Amino acid sequence: MAAEVVRMFARWWDNFQESCDIRLAAGAGCAAAWVLLVAVSPVLSVSPTLTVSGPSWRPCVAIGAAVAFGAAAITSNPRILKAGRALPHLPLLVAGAALSFAGVVLHHSSDTIAITVIAALCTGGGLAALVLGWVPPFASIRLRKRVVGTVATAFAGAVLYLLVAMIPSPANLGAALALLVASPLLAAQINPPDAISSAAVPCAATPLRLFGPELSAGALVFGTLFVLAGHVLPDIEHAWMASPVPGMINVALFLVLETALTLYMVRRVRRESPTVAYRPVIIFAALGFLLLPFVDERGALLCMAISFAGFGCFLVYFWIVMGNICQHRHSVPIPTYGFGLFLIFVGFLIGETACQVLYSLPHEAFSYAATISILSLFLLVVLAWSMTDGARFAQETAEMGGIPFVMDGAAAEKDSAEHDSDTSADRIAQAAILYNLSPRETEVVELLLRGRSIPYICDELFIAKSTAQTHVRHIYAKMDITGGRQELIDRIESADEAQRPSPPPTA
The missing domain is CATH 1.10.10.10 (Winged helix-like DNA-binding domain superfamily/Winged helix DNA-binding domain)
Known part of the structure; x- marks a missing residue:
């Protein structure tokens, strides 16, 4: 039995090396780890995320990132982006690393409201540029390699996050900032991406039409759910944000779920398909919110981690699907990904607003946690109803040699x-x-x-x-x-x- 397992992993490693550039997975993994550190770690900031007492760092980061992703989506207009011209990805990575570095250093230099807001906006804009800089290498490859590369990036990002989070302070801050340097350096070592974006004429369709109402709604809802899961116990949120344990549990559970889905994909499905991640994400997100009203504070931490794992798997699915849209509709990758991620961050802001409203309301019939649970489960029902055929977004296009990508349904x-x-x-x-x-x-x-x-x-x-x-x-x-x-x-x-x-x- 042990020999069979060793042979299986040796065979899997051989296939992985042929399917994915390790430098790409490691470089994009550094960017993914940075995103996780910004989102769910005290390494960069211990300020609470619920802005009851005024502007807070993380919501302002979300605003800065949303603005940057929205600006990238606007470049899909042919008047702004000429045919045959694509935004460069390496300068984006360098600019993103520099902006993020400056934002974090500025945030640690002063705790005044004005400095906090400016630092957060810089960090959010840099985070967006860092993510968008890795879009061309992923959007230019076939579905199989994009699936393998995305999953490998998720693994690398989660592992790097856990390693940085376990380093004692203040050395962990230096390790986190080192990720910003490593990401563009590794990007400079890989081969230039294929010229899909430069060969394709920018699509005349609007970004919303490219994604369709179902996928757009899914991005908004999951962005909202991520924030709702993070605010399940606002009264002790400051203590949670000051401890590395909640974030490590969130990322560790995501890593476990992604590992299980990958093993299922390799052993049972025997092909790389983002569809494997589509159905479990709703189940896991719903499970976390369903258990929330029946548990204590420690149980709420686990519920938050379960929902976070579902959200992370949705991001893996969503990243792959956006590449499918680029290749099928011949849209420019960076604006296309920019619009999709803009929807995610708009969902973050909707979630923040919803939590502010719910927290300020009297909770006589239901507790705050029960109210969050009811609202989240309702949103998941809406999402499941609107994306009943969501698996079709994960199909391989005819241009990629697979099943034709269907935007308006052709089940018959x-x-x-x-x-x-x-x-x-x-x-x-x-x-x-x-x-x-x-x-x-x-x-x-x-x-x-x-x-x-x-x-x-x-x-x-x-x-x-x-x-x-x-x-x-x-x-x-x-x-x-x-x-x-x-x-x-x-x-x-x-x-x-x-x-x-x-x-x-x-x-």
């Missing part, structure tokens, strides 16, 4: 295509029995009959190139094929004939 056409393939599937199954093909070899045969290349088979089945070539050799040897794919088709058809029952003998 998809069902028809699946019905037409039933006969071929039956023939392949019969050939697998006749020639003793393994389940993986059967999957390779199916792709070969569809005219897929070896690189595509590697992407589709999450296997290395050498593994795919070995499967093809074994298939041809078992089926005694020497004439290529045409002979493979003949073998499949002859297997179909061989499996048919012979007619009864005539008298």
